[in-house]
Amino acid sequence: MSGGLVQILDGNTFVVSDDRGDIEASLTDPTGLFSFDTRFLSKWVLTIDGERLNALSTDDLHYFETRFFLVPGTGTVYVDSKVFVIRQRAVGNGFHEELTILNHDDQPVDMTVRIDAASDFADLFEVKDALEKKGTYKTRIENNELVLGYERETFARATRIGSSATGRIDKAGITFKLRIEPHGEWKTSLDVVTAQVASGVTHNRTKHAKNGRRGASSMMTNLERWLAAAPRVECDWDSLKSTYRRSLVDLAALRFSPPVGGGRSLPAAGLPWFMTMFGRDSIFTSLQALPFTPELARTTLEVLGDWQGSRVDDFRDEDPGRILHELRYGELPAFEQRPHSPYYGSADATPLYVVLLDEYERWTGDTKLVREREREARAALDWIDGYADLCDNGYISYKRRNEETGLENQCWKDSWDSISYRDGRLPGFPRATCELQGYAYDAKVRGARLARSVWKDDALAKRLEREAADLKRRFNRDFWVADEGYFALALDADGNQVDALSSNNGHLLWSGIVDASKAKSVARHLMGPRLFSGWGIRTLAEGEGRYNPIGYHVGTVWPFDSSFVAWGLRRYGFKDEAAQVAAGLLDAAEFFEGRLPEAFGGYERSVTRYPVQYPTACSPQAWSTGAPLLLLRTMLGLEPLGEHLIVDPVLPAGIGHLEVLDIPGRWGRIDAFGRGRVDVDAPKGLRRQLGAARA
């Protein structure tokens, strides 16, 4: 995050503080200790003799642990202190903080150390929307711990704060009066434990549970194991190796173990505000990461399958067979002021569930899971032709039934103005965006394969193949903007084309719904100056009515989006074009030290020479983190075929050799190699970049 904020996390527990380690939350300052979508600490301020400290530096040890180096005294430029303070903080079940104060002087020093603590127990939604709390706060001191509490009917949350050194506890914090001898030190361990109390039945978690240094070291072991289990990447372009490593570490940080996951993890959407299960984001990220960490896909399929919709519920936009959009644990969903318990308003997660199930089996050969999830896959396929066909025209459309707090746009481009005609007008609802039809086609084709090879239901396979062929024929007729040679963004409620040119065309290539005769024209548009910025594919083409290079879904480049466009180009044989998109994105990644943001500006590369980050982009974000992984697959042309892995590399100019070693799959472990061209006459710039010259 920007603005000097420091964040560390474990699953969906995270701390956002200033660079002193202090938390002073306000509506404009979203710092705090958060867990399960609730803020458990809104104030955590360290003072010595009543004065705030000065930050010398911070040391981010790992994504779950950081260290703050501080000295007393503020407000002066010149700091000459004999007292030095270290706060080392690790997130676990709350957080554990080791506070060390060193006296470098020849004289003993007496001081009053104070931690002020408070919590507003805000729901994450409230942090953004400034809503008033309806419950009551209950602060008490119990067994030498300060307990901050909040209750609303049966809803109860508490934060327990304890210290290893004895201090005076009051309802606003802890005070330590101490003397440190010359060249001596004083230490205390502070434990902040979050507790969710359910109607007096589930009791508070034990104090200092699974917290502290031991927790941090087991997390370190876990991270090392994660990195060791992933394939190794070797390349003559160092930037790609560091981007790959960054992606793996960030993906580890973004893992989230929902209670239903049996201790296993799936990718959450993004840090810090989206550390929860999102159907769409978890599926796309799992697809990107399949050649590297297939266990993410398995957990995603299991958990999303368990939560599949089973009834009609307008408030949650739930239908039988529908895959969830988002699950939240805070006070507002609990009291049904928000529908996320879970919310089902997504039109793409359901077909994509079948796509992931098939792709997972093609890589891993895990037919057991495909059999276990047959019911869910069939229900998802039924949803496509039933509940999703709002206009009775054989296409997936969406229109929210929860008009107050539901989502208007239920496709990945979910902002209000993302779906428009060329002239900028917005269509009414229902809307049938084009990529949904591609996913539906792919789900039917892949569902047919699973039906035939695993479920042994030939009749279903034949029916799905027939439906897929029919859908493809109709789609290529109804969505094709003939005078321009691309596919319309959507059909409106009257069946008219919403005719803007967009990156969605690339998702259509990925899905396979595009007639072979139309693919070349589509690829030409994707790689043309209106969509390809030099870094990636713009979400909306330059020249469209609503085009804005820093508009969320109307002109920015989304690395996740572009990575699927590259996969789509590759699928239709446009290998050089796919490599060019990969080159642009991987160059951009280098500017962000290997961490691609959610989105960056759609400005022409030759104009800015720098990928301009979208102002409030969430980072790291799971499917941006997954993009380099998918690009590695795309460049090497990795494709499972039966029990084998096909390798058909086409590398961008500038990469001499690329190796991905120990790729896990149904073949055991296998290595993939690629050789490329290096332009020896390339001008020497400050940094070596791949795709600087536009083809």
Place this chain on the structure above:
Amino acid sequence: MADASTQFFEGLGSRGHEAHLEGANGTLRIELTNGKKTERWLVSVDDGDVAVSHRNDTADSTLRTRRDLFDGIARGEVNAMAAVLRGALAVEGDWELIVLFQRLFPGPPVANGATAR
């Protein structure tokens, strides 16, 4: 309609099979409190086959709540997961079984605009 809970469990028992629970195995104990009285239901699931009894036995998952709240859940008026989030329905044990079991609860009585196909 005070006895929606009993109807729910007796319905489960008499149907004897739930497609939504195919592939699932385990036992759930549901404890419904009404003042000082506690009513216990034990639901055994074996790949979709369901047996219901009042046996006081150990279970893989336990749900505990007030009887009137469960009546609301059984009528589709109360959402079970939201009730869990606000601490009105306590759950313990195997979460996966609980998530699969909650599929059996009906949706809200009036679903306007939605068309079941």
